[in-house]
Amino acid sequence: xxxxxRQSAFLLRTxxxxxxxxxxxxxxxxxxLVIACLLAGYLTAPMGRSAFLAAFSAAFLxxxxxxxxxxxxxxxxxxxxxxxxFPLPDVPLLLVPITGLLGGVVGGFACKSGDLFRxxxxxxxxxxx
Amino acid sequence: xKQTSPAKIFLFSINLLITVxxxxxxxxxxxxxxxxxxxxxxxxxxxxxxEGPLHFKSGEMHxxxxxxxxxxxxxxxxxxxxxxxxxxxxYFMQGYIxxxxxxxxxxxxxxxxxxxxxxxxxxxxxxxxxxxxxxxLPDAAKRSAAFxxxxxxxxxxxxxxxxxxxxRINELLPAEYPLEFKxxxxxxxxxxxxxxALLLKYMANLLTSYENDFENTNAVxxxxxxxxxxxxxxxxxxxxDPVIPIGTAFSKPVLSPLAPVTLPDSIRTTAMYAPSAERPxxxxxxxxxxxxxxxxxxxKPILSNDPHLPLNLPSIWFEVQLNSPEQNVYGVSIPGAPCxxxxxxxxxAWGITNAAMDVKDWYDIQFRDASRNEYLSDGKWLKTKxxxxxxxxxxxxxxxxxxxxxxxGPLTYDAWFHHGNTSANLALxxxxxxxGNELLTFHQLNRAENYxxxxxxxxxxxxxxQNFVFASASGDIAIRQQGLFVNRYPDQGRFILDGTRSxxxxxxxxxxxxxxxxxxxxxxxxxxxxxxxxxxxxxYHYHGIYEYYRNRRINSLLAGLNKARPEDMMQIQNDNFxxxxxxxxxxxxxxxxxxxxxxxxxxxxxxxxxxxxxNAPGQVAPVYFEAWWKHFTELLWDEFQADGEVLVKPGTFxxxxxxxxxxxxQFTDIKATTEKENLQAICRMSYLAAIQEVRHWQSENQSxxxxxxxxxxxxxxxxxxxxxxxxxNLFIGGNSGIVNACSNKNGPSWRMIVSPGTQGxxxxxxxxxxxxxxxxxYYDNFxxxxxxxxxxxxxxxxxxxxxxxxxxxxxxKG
Numbered sequence: 030x031x032x033x034x035r036q037s038a039f040l041l042r043t044x045x046x047x048x049x050x051x052x053x054x055x056x057x058x059x060x061x062l063v064i065a066c067l068l069a070g071y072l073t074a075p076m077g078r079s080a081f082l083a084a085f086s087a088a089f090l091x092x093x094x095x096x097x098x099x100x101x102x103x104x105x106x107x108x109x110x111x112x113x114x115f116p117l118p119d120v121p122l123l124l125v126p127i128t129g130l131l132g133g134v135v136g137g138f139a140c141k142s143g144d145l146f147r148x149x150x151x152x153x154x155x156x157x158x
Numbered sequence: 159x160k161q162t163s164p165a166k167i168f169l170f171s172i173n174l175l176i177t178v179x180x181x182x183x184x185x186x187x188x189x190x191x192x193x194x195x196x197x198x199x200x201x202x203x204x205x206x207x208x209e210g211p212l213h214f215k216s217g218e219m220h221x222x223x224x225x226x227x228x229x230x231x232x233x234x235x236x237x238x239x240x241x242x243x244x245x246x247x248x249y250f251m252q253g254y255i256x257x258x259x260x261x262x263x264x265x266x267x268x269x270x271x272x273x274x275x276x277x278x279x280x281x282x283x284x285x286x287x288x289x290x291x292x293x294x295l296p297d298a299a300k301r302s303a304a305f306x307x308x309x310x311x312x313x314x315x316x317x318x319x320x321x322x323x324x325x326r327i328n329e330l331l332p333a334e335y336p337l338e339f340k341x342x343x344x345x346x347x348x349x350x351x352x353x354x355a356l357l358l359k360y361m362a363n364l365l366t367s368y369e370n371d372f373e374n375t376n377a378v379x380x381x382x383x384x385x386x387x388x389x390x391x392x393x394x395x396x397x398x399d400p401v402i403p404i405g406t407a408f409s410k411p412v413l414s415p416l417a418p419v420t421l422p423d424s425i426r427t428t429a430m431y432a433p434s435a436e437r438p439x440x441x442x443x444x445x446x447x448x449x450x451x452x453x454x455x456x457x458k459p460i461l462s463n464d465p466h467l468p469l470n471l472p473s474i475w476f477e478v479q480l481n482s483p484e485q486n487v488y489g490v491s492i493p494g495a496p497c498x499x500x501x502x503x504x505x506x507a508w509g510i511t512n513a514a515m516d517v518k519d520w521y522d523i524q525f526r527d528a529s530r531n532e533y534l535s536d537g538k539w540l541k542t543k544x545x546x547x548x549x550x551x552x553x554x555x556x557x558x559x560x561x562x563x564x565x566x567g568p569l570t571y572d573a574w575f576h577h578g579n580t581s582a583n584l585a586l587x588x589x590x591x592x593x594g595n596e597l598l599t600f601h602q603l604n605r606a607e608n609y610x611x612x613x614x615x616x617x618x619x620x621x622x623x624q625n626f627v628f629a630s631a632s633g634d635i636a637i638r639q640q641g642l643f644v645n646r647y648p649d650q651g652r653f654i655l656d657g658t659r660s661x662x663x664x665x666x667x668x669x670x671x672x673x674x675x676x677x678x679x680x681x682x683x684x685x686x687x688x689x690x691x692x693x694x695x696x697x698y699h700y701h702g703i704y705e706y707y708r709n710r711r712i713n714s715l716l717a718g719l720n721k722a723r724p725e726d727m728m729q730i731q732n733d734n735f736x737x738x739x740x741x742x743x744x745x746x747x748x749x750x751x752x753x754x755x756x757x758x759x760x761x762x763x764x765x766x767x768x769x770x771x772x773n774a775p776g777q778v779a780p781v782y783f784e785a786w787w788k789h790f791t792e793l794l795w796d797e798f799q800a801d802g803e804v805l806v807k808p809g810t811f812x813x814x815x816x817x818x819x820x821x822x823x824q825f826t827d828i829k830a831t832t833e834k835e836n837l838q839a840i841c842r843m844s845y846l847a848a849i850q851e852v853r854h855w856q857s858e859n860q861s862x863x864x865x866x867x868x869x870x871x872x873x874x875x876x877x878x879x880x881x882x883x884x885x886x887n888l889f890i891g892g893n894s895g896i897v898n899a900c901s902n903k904n905g906p907s908w909r910m911i912v913s914p915g916t917q918g919x920x921x922x923x924x925x926x927x928x929x930x931x932x933x934x935x936y937y938d939n940f941x942x943x944x945x946x947x948x949x950x951x952x953x954x955x956x957x958x959x960x961x962x963x964x965x966x967x968x969x970x971k972g
Contacts (some may be wrong), residue, residue: 062199099205103933106208106937111204112882113881113882114191128198131198135180138180139181
């Protein structure tokens with residue numbers, strides 16, 4: 030039971046972060062992602078200690094899925110050219126997880142920072158009772 | 159807060175630090191790559207340039223600046239058909255639409271002409287920028303823009319076009335910037351008539367650099383006057399076949415320039431000029447011709463044009479139809495400039511090839527002292543004008559360069575720039591510095607109805623000189639070499655000129671009415687392929703770097719035409735017959751001792767003996783011939799390779815003529831060896847070297863069969879030279895000097911065949927696509943058709959079809 034609860038909390042948290050990222054990125058340059066994750070980390074801190082993983086997943090999914098959509102609707106015309114700019118195997122689809130990873134890592138650390146900041150203000154229940 | 163443990167603070171700080179550092183790193187350019195965060199972000203980075211089916215939307219839009227309503231109907235190939243109610247809106251929309259497809263290219267090419275590449279590309283383009291400014295290109299563009307703006311008609315066009323481009327720039331979000339802006343990490347800047355003038359100067363620079371003044375000076379010093387004039391004759395002794403048919407009568411000259419009493423021989427003997435200037439490739443050129451109705455099946459003239467230029471992506475051309483109550487024209491335009499440059503309307507068609515007449519001279523300047531404030535002229539000291547140029551360089555402090563102006567023009571080469579081993583200061587005199595209204599020429603050609611309109615339109619045209627071919631629905635055909643050309647004394651400007659004597663200065667220009675022209679000649683066709691405009695009976699002196707093969711091949715094919723159809727013209731434009739091979743290979747083979755070759759080495763001879771002289775893409779023989787000829791001329795003219803000195807080898811035509819006259823001569827000996835080589839020896843040596851080269855190529859390209867196309871390797875380079883955005887490995891024949899002038903990097907940049915006034919008989923293709931976006935399916939979708947020698951049928955859209963959507967339809971209002 031406990032595990033299920035934690036899982037759904039994690040999913041909910043990830044969903045909230047995805048929404049925050051999309052919202053910020055509509056109005057801000059790419060670093061809107063960082064701000065969104067910082068804020069979301071702060072606000073969703075009570076949802077558990079999974080801040081990094083939740084934001085990593087959220088940012089990874091947002092960036093890679095959007096990139097994947099753009100890639101597929103373009104029939105990989107652009108990605109098959111772009112891949113040649115990098116010292117990578119000639120597999121255009123590789124650019125999708127790379128995109129996700131870039132967003133995921135920076136988003137994860139940003140979210141964790143927001144989360145930890147929130148925790149400064151918390152009283153540790155156990156000590157006072 | 160009091161309870162916060164140091165461990166917690168540490169953990170938080172570490173996380174925040176990593177976040178901040180990562181953000182900063184992702185916001186910084188990484189080597190030659192743009193900031194990764196910005197670049198990979200799918201909301202704003204390169205992914206946004208992955209064009210999908212939703213990219214183009216039909217519909218109504220409001221664009222501030224339009225006076226009336228405009229329809230833009232895009233056809234299946236994404237060619238915009240612009241229907242406007244007035245001239246202003248027509249050119250406004252041409253600017254708007256062109257910017258929509260080619261904004262980065264427009265920015266980059268105008269930047270190149272302004273000497274401002276380093277702002278975005280960094281130090282590696284600094285020398286190019288310096289040279290551009292020292293050639294006086296931005297300065298000339300400024301004066302040219304002012305000149306064009308002084309004419310009400312061209313002012314309206316230029317301003318409307320710029321406003322249209324700016325309307326597009328202003329509606330762009332950073333996420334929508336063309337890919338290359340993101341890659342090079344900079345933003346578009348506003349367009350202006352000056353930038354259009356810059357683009358026209360960019361073309362002028364590309365097309366008028368056909369002079370070898372430094373090389374000629376060195377050659378005459380090295381080999382003497384006699385040898386030089388034999389190897390580089392102003393007119394060949396035979397096989398001339400000029401643009402204006404031999405026998406055409408010319409009127410007497412209005413004035414003849416006086417040669418200096420004593421020619422400045424000193425200039426030819428004192429210095430070894432060695433500027434390591436970048437030169438445009440010698441194999442640029444173009445073909446055009448028009449055949450009269452008496453030789454065509456339809457009874458109407460047929461006109462063909464294929465300008466040969468560097469093969470680039472985005473393509474140098476943008477196809478468009480421009481319709482307003484005053485005009486209805488179709489053809490290709492230059493992104494960044496209004497009007498159609500090569501095309502047709504309901505009454506006429508016209509096309510262009512480069513004139514290749516020398517209009518660029520160098521003067522050796524003597525300064526009074528190191529301050530360079532005064533220079534010598536006829537014993538008097540004249541004042542210079544100095545302009546300090548500030549070149550912004552990405553990633554380092556700006557570079558300052560002082561350009562000294564003389565009455566000839568700017569000092570291009572001096573101790574501070576491409577100095578070589580001479581103390582010479584060289585100033586440039588160039589017709590590209592003369593203000594001209596080339597735009598008005600094209601504007602008037604776009605709406606011309608007959609021969610008279612065509613001549614009137616050409617009268618504004620200054621530089622770069624072009625052969626304008628013409629055909630009208632009413633049956634006229636004509637050709638005219640138009641431009642501002644120097645009225646020279648014999649040999650004036652073939653060598654570096656003495657700038658201290660006013661007698662060497664340009665004394666005037668050839669009057670416009672005397673430019674070589676012919677209307678409806680008896681042979682019933684006109685043609686040009688960068689050959690001599692006239693024979694020596696034209697009463698003016700001129701020289702240039704001319705073609706001797708494409709012109710003769712084209713004329714021989716046209717002479718055989720009867721009841722010609724557009725398909726016959728297509729065949730000519732794609733003709734791979736190698737005339738210089740036919741005139742040189744028998745001589746090479748005759749002088750090759752085949753018996754002395756090993757069985758393996760003899761194989762190539764077998765191919766060559768059976769060869770039909772076609773540089774067809776799948777053939778083996780042209781591989782051996784071209785390699786052999788290259789090595790042969792290198793050995794023959796090894797005297798023309800010298801350290802610290804620029805020299806140019808005699809051309810293919812002169813080489814063949816020279817060997818016919820002098821099979822035994824001083825040049826067959828190879829200087830680097832102690833033995834005395836003759837023609838037979840270098841034929842054999844170059845043959846073996848060619849075979850070696852071909853074997854080496856085969857070992858490096860084992861996946862490919864030995865074939866001319868693969869060996870030649872025609873590729874179409876992206877303007878940034880990024881391989882990722884270029885298209886290579888094209889299975890196409892031809893070469894420079896062949897009608898299908900497709901070499902490694904240059905080739906027919908637009909092929910057009912049109913019979914004016916004949917509904918349906920228009921064809922065109924260019925090696926690229928309408929979109930400049932490498933992420934678009936319209937980026938390179940014409941290339942296969944072009945490679946295969948096929949054409950797209952062009953149908954002029956009628957006014958009543960403006961609102962019938964083909965692919966996309968934009969209806970725009972102010």
